[in-house]
Amino acid sequence: MEKKRTLFLVEAAAFTALAYLLDLVSAFIFSRIWPQGGSVSIAMVPIFLMAFRWGLKGGLTTGFLLGLLQLVIGMPQLYHPVQGIIDYLVAFTVVGLAGIFAPAIKQAVNEGNKAWVWYALIGTAAGSLLRFLAHFYTGWVFFGSYAPEGQPVALYSLLYNGTYMLPSMILSMILVIMVISAAPKRML
Numbered sequence: 001m002e003k004k005r006t007l008f009l010v011e012a013a014a015f016t017a018l019a020y021l022l023d024l025v026s027a028f029i030f031s032r033i034w035p036q037g038g039s040v041s042i043a044m045v046p047i048f049l050m051a052f053r054w055g056l057k058g059g060l061t062t063g064f065l066l067g068l069l070q071l072v073i074g075m076p077q078l079y080h081p082v083q084g085i086i087d088y089l090v091a092f093t094v095v096g097l098a099g100i101f102a103p104a105i106k107q108a109v110n111e112g113n114k115a116w117v118w119y120a121l122i123g124t125a126a127g128s129l130l131r132f133l134a135h136f137y138t139g140w141v142f143f144g145s146y147a148p149e150g151q152p153v154a155l156y157s158l159l160y161n162g163t164y165m166l167p168s169m170i171l172s173m174i175l176v177i178m179v180i181s182a183a184p185k186r187m188l
Contacts, residue, residue: 008054015046016065020074022046023066027075038135038164044095044172048124049179051099052106053188059096059127067092083142091134098127102188109184116184117177124176128169135161 023043047066051059067088070076078084101123108116139157147156180187 008058011053012050012058012061012065015050015062016069019043019046019062019066020069023070024074038161040164040167040171042168042171042175044092044124044128044131044168045175045179047092047095048098048120048127048172048176049187051096051127052102052120052123052176052180054099055102056096056099059099059102060093061096063092063094063096064089079142083138086134086138091131094130094134095127097130098123101126105180106188109180109188116180120176120180121173124173125169128165128172132161132165132169135165 020043022045023039023041026039026041026043029039043066047059047063050062067090070092071084071088076084076088101119104119105116105123108114108119136157139161140154143157143160144153146160147153
């Protein structure tokens with residue numbers, strides 16, 4: 001039991017660090033495209049992998065730690081304390097809710113059933129959608145002044161956040177499936 005707990009802590013730390021580094025690279029590359037924050041990033045991939053490997057505990061822990069790292073030592077776009085909490089702590093923690101699909105994925109893998117791919121895709125889409133909703137909310141409430149004149153603030157937030165979240169979700173789906181496919185029984 002102690003060995004399993006140690007493994008969980010080591011993996012959570014390693015996957016959080018990997019997610020943070022992946023996000024730093026993408027933030028550097030895309031900072032001029034989305035000036036109020038956001039970037040096409042594969043930083044969610046380590047969160048999804050932890051969620052599918054360890055369930056909710058792994059996903060929520062890794063997501064929360066990534067958000068905390070970004071908030072504390074990253075380059076956060078902070079305009080209001082509530083916005084900071086939602087855009088970083090909440091947005092990345094909810095990605096870990098994909099762990100709800102972990103039992104179904106593991107069962108399908110153990111049975112040699114390719115249905116695990118669908119569960120992983122649905123879990124990745126759900127976690128990405130929840131993160132998008134967090135960013136959409138803060139964009140609507142806290143960044144409405146950036147909307148072009150005459151454009152509804154909700155539409156502005158939808159378009160702004162959708163332009164990086166949709167590609168991030170698609171990339172994450174592809175990479176999660178590729179990684180798990182390489183060695184499904186070892187990954188889970």
